[in-house]
Amino acid sequence: MSKLWERMLLVPSVVRLASRAPKDPAAGWEGYWRGIHTTGHSGDVLWDSGSRTESEQYADAVVAHFDPTLPVIDVGCGNGTYTRWLAGLFPSVLGLDVSSGAVELAKREAEGLQNTDFMVLDAAEAGAGERLLERMGPANIFVRGVFHVLKPNKQASMAANLRTVIRSSGRVFLTETNFPGNSLAYLQQLGATRRSMPPQLQSALENLPRPGRFGAQERNSTFPDADWQLVTDGPVNIEVVSMGRLGLSQQVPGYFAVLAGA
Numbered sequence: 336m337s338k339l340w341e342r343m344l345l346v347p348s349v350v351r352l353a354s355r356a357p358k359d360p361a362a363g364w365e366g367y368w369r370g371i372h373t374t375g376h377s378g379d380v381l382w383d384s385g386s387r388t389e390s391e392q393y394a395d396a397v398v399a400h401f402d403p404t405l406p407v408i409d410v411g412c413g414n415g416t417y418t419r420w421l422a423g424l425f426p427s428v429l430g431l432d433v434s435s436g437a438v439e440l441a442k443r444e445a446e447g448l449q450n451t452d453f454m455v456l457d458a459a460e461a462g463a464g465e466r467l468l469e470r471m472g473p474a475n476i477f478v479r480g481v482f483h484v485l486k487p488n489k490q491a492s493m494a495a496n497l498r499t500v501i502r503s504s505g506r507v508f509l510t511e512t513n514f515p516g517n518s519l520a521y522l523q524q525l526g527a528t529r530r531s532m533p534p535q536l537q538s539a540l541e542n543l544p545r546p547g548r549f550g551a552q553e554r555n556s557t558f559p560d561a562d563w564q565l566v567t568d569g570p571v572n573i574e575v576v577s578m579g580r581l582g583l584s585q586q587v588p589g590y591f592a593v594l595a596g597a
């Protein structure tokens with residue numbers, strides 16, 4: 336059977352699972368995180384492979400471009416894997432997430448780390464930038480895998496909030512999946528077939544807003560030249576948990592950018 340035909344046969348199960356996802360994305364994220372039991376390599380969280388090879392791709396850029404005297408905010412921190420990684424590089428890190436379930440998990444996983452803190456916040460809501468600026472002062476921002484799950488109006492409001500927080504010396508580092516094909520091809524690459532769906536994919540489909548791609552074009556419209564200056568960007572590999580029989584984590588084409596205020 337051709338790959339294309341196999342792909343079309345995914346449609347019924349994808350539609351069935353996605354029809355269960357709440358209309359409100361925040362409720363979807365909460366339900367998703369409340370259902371997570373194990374994290375890291377071959378855990379329940381699709382994008383949390385615990386891979387050092389992925390974070391190593393980012394280390395030079397964040398160290399070169401983040402002002403080390405400023406705190407770092409990990410926006411949409413999930414269970415905090417990258418918050419903990421950043422805490423090994425910078426003196427003070429705040430992880431924030433719209434889901435209180437994610438923040439509870441992140442706090443548990445970061446127990447004993449002195450330089451991390453967490454908060455529940457919708458980073459796209461009006462006033463979130465001012466709230467963060469009041470709490471942290473000017474800061475650097477790290478974002479992994481959040482813009483590609485937001486609708487364009489929410490992408491724009493989150494970017495505006497980040498602009499408020501970085502003031503003149505902070506920077507934004509973002510890294511997002513930028514899969515070139517359609518969402519069925521993406522699911523197929525991750526191991527979905529008409530007969531079986533890896534459980535990590537199933538819980539994402541049942542709860543979460545449908546992801547899109549986020550590359551240079553989307554960054555350009557989300558971070559307009561009037562407010563932002565692109566410092567550097569390029570391709571990266573985003574790693575997802577091991578879902579195949581070989582137990583290897585898989586790579587998804589991604590895009591990173593470092594931005595400063597204009």
Ligand SMILES: C[S@@+](CC[C@H](N)C(=O)[O-])C[C@H]1O[C@@H](n2cnc3c(N)ncnc32)[C@H](O)[C@@H]1O
Nearest residue numbers: 364411412413432433434457458459479480481
């Ligand atoms: C794909 S996960 C990535 C998690 C984490 N950055 C990582 O790479 O492991 C996206 C995260 O963004 C959070 N999120 C979604 N919309 C958000 C918003 N408006 N404000 C803050 N967090 C949000 C979700 O709850 C989820 O934890």
